[in-house]
Amino acid sequence: MGKGVAVVVGGSVAGLACAHAAAAAGWDAVVLEKAAAPAAGAGGGTGAGLGLDAQSMETLARWIPGWGLDDATLPLAVDLNRATDSETKAARTLARDDGFNFRAAHWGDLHRRLHEALPAAAVTVLWGHQFLSFEAPDDKPGVVATARVLRTGETVEVAGDLLVAADGSTSSIRRRFLPDLKLRYSGYCAWRGVFDFTGKESSETVTGIRTAYPELGNCLYFDLAYKTHAVLYELPRSRLNWLWYINGPEPELTGSSVTLEATDAMVSRMRDEAGRVWCPELARLIKNTERPFVNVIYDADPLPRLAWAGGRVVLVGDAAHPTTPHGLRSTNMSVMDARVLGACLARWDRLPRATAEYETARRPVVAAQVVHARRLGRVKQGLPVDGEAQGFDVRTVTVDEAMQLRQRTMPFFDGAPTADASDL
Ligand SMILES: Cc1cc2nc3c(=O)[nH]c(=O)nc-3n(C[C@H](O)[C@H](O)[C@H](O)COP(=O)(O)OP(=O)(O)OC[C@H]3O[C@@H](n4cnc5c(N)ncnc54)[C@H](O)[C@@H]3O)c2cc1C
Known part of the structure; x- marks a missing residue:
């Protein structure tokens, strides 16, 4: 028996990271995930690339044996911003940072490895369990979550001491405490794709892109x-990850996913447009990527609190801080939420104390990072910021002005407080 039971809703990166952190703190964890299995829903071939900072790499290595020592990640040692002149297709460097020290990973690999490394004695993952509701009555300790077993339709109850809401950016648990909080459309969507060049290393697409972007495999372009x-970087096992952000009115989405089903006509228009805007090598990569998809980009204003219901419910991951992707924060913030929550659970026997300390440590960090990522995205998209009439104009920007584009302008870039004893 552990020191307590954490009921974790959501078995993606934040949920599984919290299960690891709770187990390391001497707690048991039960994870409720609606996807039927890791390969079918939350993992498998799904997902694309992500960038992990040094603090996340070090934290993940505590939970995943060999993480960082094997070939699951590639270096992103350089953060490079360049301007493309769409008329001449000439590129010029705007801002370069050789001390970036991130690593690139595939979302599916990270998720699978987190899952495989869970300590079976302390953690149970209930796949195919859709969380429905919870009770945290004032006159009794603990929480009781209700979930539907999707395969049978049966309803089950799972009791614990703490409810960890890791149910993503459209979190239903968050909605119970903050019913009026709305996600905020950023003003643009991202086309995304992963180009698998296994066996195609000498193709025109790959030799071309390596000539135009010679530091692929070490650089975040x-x-x-x-x-x-646009964003471009290499992933382990012969894959190139790209994103292209396009300003426009908010599209209509169905359901809770922020991914849009792209029609053939949309893909074909996007590919034509790529040839007009980008250098021929990037346009060719985009054209030859199978099944590109669209993410509608949202974030939310920082939440007033992360711990609720007398400290018996905490929000983590995208549920706690929906963010735009421009600071590569989503996964990094999720990993640090889990680490800090684990440190607080390890130190305090009483929950409100532990979860209050989690909130104190994480709220200022995630608030500052979400707001900065929002600003960075608007700058890079040429949208006005800080009440200015005009947005950033890449055609006329000076070297000094371009410094704000660097990733290291992110608050807590060198690491967030960990809530370890040394931080206090
Ligand atoms: C399939 C998938 C692929 C992804 N690919 C990438 C990627 O390539 N690059 C990247 O940067 N980010 C990716 N992400 C997002 C990334 O995981 C998050 O931005 C970040 O890591 C924070 O994760 P999270 O666990 O808080 O939220 P999410 O990853 O959104 O996970 C939320 C989880 O909660 C589950 N859930 C929601 N509601 C319920 C409910 N009622 N009952 C039970 N379970 C519920 C969802 O099924 C999901 O697994 C992906 C997410 C998913 C789910």
Whole structure:
């Protein structure tokens, strides 16, 4: 028996990281995930690339044996912002940072490894369990979560001491405490794709892209053109990850996913447009990527609190801080939420104390990072910031002005407080 039971809703990166952290703190964890199995829903071939900072890499290595020592990640040692002139297709460097020290990973690999490394004695993952509701009555300690077993339709109850809401950016648990909080459309969507070049290393697409972007495999490339930008980096096992942000009105979404089903006509228009905006090598990569998809980009204003119901419910991951992706924060913040929650659970026997300390440590960090990522995205998309009439214009920007594009302008870039004893 552990010191307590954490009922974790959501078995993606934040949920599984919290299960690891709770187990390391001497707690048991029960994870409720609606996806039927890791391969079918939350893992498998799904997902694309993500960038992990040094603090996340070190934290993940505590939970995943060999993490960082094997080939699951590639270096992103350089953060490079360049401007593309869409008329001439010439590129010029705007801002370069050789001390970036991130690593690139595939979301599916990270998720699978987190899952495989869970300590079976302390953690149970209930796949195919859709969380419905919870009770945290004032006159009794603990929480009781109700979930539907999707395969049978049966309803089950899971009791614990703490409810960890890791149910993503559209969190239903958050809605119970903050019914009026709305996600905020950023003003743009991202086309995304992963180009698998296994066995195609000498193809025109790959030799071309390596010539135009010679530091692939070590560099996070940001290409800025007038009021738009693209991101390109290499992933382990012969894959290239790209994103292209396009300003426009908010599209209509069905359900709770922020991914849009792209029609053939949309894909074909996007590919034509890529040839107009980007250098031929990037346009060719985009054209030859199968099944590109669209993410509608949202975030939310920082939440007033992360711990609720007398400290018996905490929000973590995207549920706690929906963010735009421009600071590569989503996964990094999730990993640190879990680490800090674990440190607080390890130190305090009484929950309100532990979860209050979690909130005190994490709230200022995630608030500052979400707000900064929002600003960075608007700057790179040429949208006005800070009440200015005009947005950033990549065609006329000076070297000094371009310094704000660097990832290291992110608050807590060198690491967030960990709530370990040494931080206090
Ligand atoms: C399939 C998938 C692929 C992804 N790919 C990438 C990627 O390539 N690059 C990247 O940067 N980020 C990716 N992300 C997002 C990334 O995981 C998050 O941005 C970040 O790591 C924070 O994760 P999270 O666990 O808080 O939220 P999420 O990853 O959104 O996970 C929320 C989880 O909660 C589950 N859930 C929600 N409601 C319920 C409910 N009622 N009952 C039970 N379970 C519920 C969802 O099924 C999901 O697994 C992906 C997320 C998913 C789910």
